[in-house]
Amino acid sequence: MHLDHELDEKFPHRHTYSAAHPQRPDGTRRALRIGLGGPVGSGKTATVAALCRTLRDQLSLAVVTNDIYTREDAAYLLREAVLPPERITAVETGACPHTAIRDDISANLEAVEDLEDDLASQGAGPLDLILVESGGDNLTATFSKGLTDAQIFVIDVAGGDDIPRKGGPGVSTADLLVVNKTDLAPYVGSDLEGMARDAKEQRGELPVIFQSLRGEPGVGPVADWVRAQLADWTGKAAHAA
């Protein structure tokens, strides 16, 4: 989560209410935008789906997915009916996934703003939360602060228990690091305690959550983190009013 003064530095003025301010031009609060990034297959879509199922009865939320050449992730979320179809949008990046979330974020900004405007014009009221899922990428992929307010980096225990040690901007600077698929640790011989130690070394006080979507604790702790971000955001928007 970024501080008030940091909002002023956010890219860009091209879009009327990008991430520059917590309010829309009409004075209503815009949705909190949380990005989910991480290596291919680490469980980003599964985490987004689980978050939607957990939060959809309490919050008004929507999802933007990014795929390189397809709309597979959005198609999965639609098939699983985690949200009504009008709340799910796909961006086809057509290039390295990190380009669309970090360097040229215009397609994603448009998708986010269109979702907010369309849902508002359909009388669905203001959105609380938009989850932006990046395409699977390497350890350097991070979201532009002009696109998202906070970011979650999802890695998994099967991808190698040395990933937290290797660091990189996703692991070391994301607002939340999720180490997913802990249920697989015994099968792939991952050392969870070592991963926790390495993550702490890289991240200092930034939070890390170990997660398994195949059993306990499920997405609950990540959902709690998202709720806390939203509470913080809502307070900030009220302050700016």
Ligand SMILES: Nc1nc2c(ncn2[C@@H]2O[C@H](COP(=O)(O)OP(=O)(O)OP(=O)(O)O)[C@@H](O)[C@H]2O)c(=O)[nH]1
């Ligand atoms: N065992 C286990 N499998 C999981 C868990 N979370 C996700 N998976 C599985 O891991 C595979 C990849 O998950 P996805 O959510 O598609 O991963 P992704 O990061 O969105 O993948 P890309 O979009 O291709 O980068 C799927 O088969 C999921 O069912 C988990 O906690 N435990």
